[in-house]
Amino acid sequence: MHSHHPIGVFDSGLGGLTVLREIRRLLPGEDLLYVADSAHAPYGDKSVAFIESRSIAITEFLLERGAKAIVVACNTATGAAARLLRTRYSVPLIAMEPAVKPAVEHSRSGVVAVLATRQTLASHNFSVLLGRLETNAEVLLQPCPGLVERVEAGDLAGEGTRELLRAYLEPLLERGADTLVLGCTHYPLLTPLIQELAGPHVRILDSGMGVARQVHRRLSEAELLAPEDRIGRDRFWTSAHPARMHGLMSRLWAGEVELAHWAESKTRDDPRSHGGLALEPI
Template sequence: MTASTAPNASRLPIGVFDSGVGGLSVLREIRAQLPHEDLLYVGDSGHAPYGDKSQAAVTARSMAVCEFLLTQGVKAIVVACNTATGAAASALRERFSIPIIAMEPAVKPAATQTRSGVVGVLATSRTVVSDNFNRLVARFSSAATILVQPCPGLVERVENGELDSAELQQMVDDYVQPLCQQGADTIVLGCTHYPFLVSLIQASAGQQVRIIDPAPAVVRELQRRLAEQHLLSNNTARGQVAFWTSGSIQQARFIIPQLWQDGGAPDIRHWSS
């Protein structure tokens, strides 16, 4: 039985996962746009970062997390991780029958919105070598010059709860300023961890540079897919949210409340696979 054929399927929760806590930036957007949906979030922090792992390793972890979410009865899964999207989205869609909504760096809107004709993309090292990402860049390279900047180290800083320090600002400067010096007036956040550093990125780029977070577009696609299959919740109450981590529960209880900021103490549990 699939989510779409189960009794009261619309009342089932939406599963969301990331290599760690970065996907909370997407979860917050889902919460804002679909406040009546129940949400289950898995941060695979015990295996983070995904960005320095092979495609096979990232696919294996993505499969394991999705299998777990299915045991929790989810009606759809959001892959809130650009690295997992590039490595595993196709395989996940082949294996699972429920809707799988994945991230896509906002290269298309950036290419249409740039005034200078130059777009910068900040991403993990694994994302920038993925076939999906490179096909995306190639598709819009005739509309704009697209500069791709790998950003090793930023995911780990966010995972550790370091969101604002002089050392981190210098690291951000090292990644952002070369893009601006080459004329980029639009910068795409190609990793779900990076929205938590947007103030540092904007400070480095300057207010005249547009920063694009793909999360709102991803949630619009989620809403469209759920509506198409009659899976949007008809709850009138605010949805419930539960969190799992495969890493340190103590670290999760430290960092998740900082990033989630939805009021109250979040329900955080440990999961291992």
């Protein structure tokens, strides 16, 4: 690997753009590759074997394009597949961790709430994270089915999204939660609406900048940081139809994206293999 090689980032869909944005802000000289597996979003209702298979396929695609590090910008994929990826690949692999610890530290009421997919909340990684907390704070867990689909459809403030969020937030606020942890990378795209519904006194935390700092640290340790005086390039792929996703992805990225499609070949029986997926841009 060389310092001029790109950083590979992937998510089940568009949510990882919130992490990619923080990486771009902190590391302007890096080339970034982003894969949105939107044809299979959300991962939150998929099996562990399926998520492992997709994660391996995308990781190999990114490595074939020279990625010097892999960022799993998806909490669900982190819980289901990060450990497996680390056993298979030697490049730096940075994954998500919900910001529960800082939420507990900053909560005034001693009640924090984690909004995430069912798969994330049920994962071994999340159980370990909770087990490491040394606190008397109450941590409320709120699965949020349907929110990822709203974001993937570009509905960030419509009445349906508003009502869904209200149904998830009201019980948490009634129990005294004063800090909300966004445990899915799609959810920060809903932060303005969440803040409006929760009120100005409620703090909202996500892990995007923490992940970007970890990418910087890992690349610095490996002497793989790109020169600071260069301008990094962004490239994007989607498993959904590019014509359908291009406008929304450009809007969420706040700039025109170079978007390609990749197609799947027939998968093998072993869900832990990369399934013979031919993820080539067409």
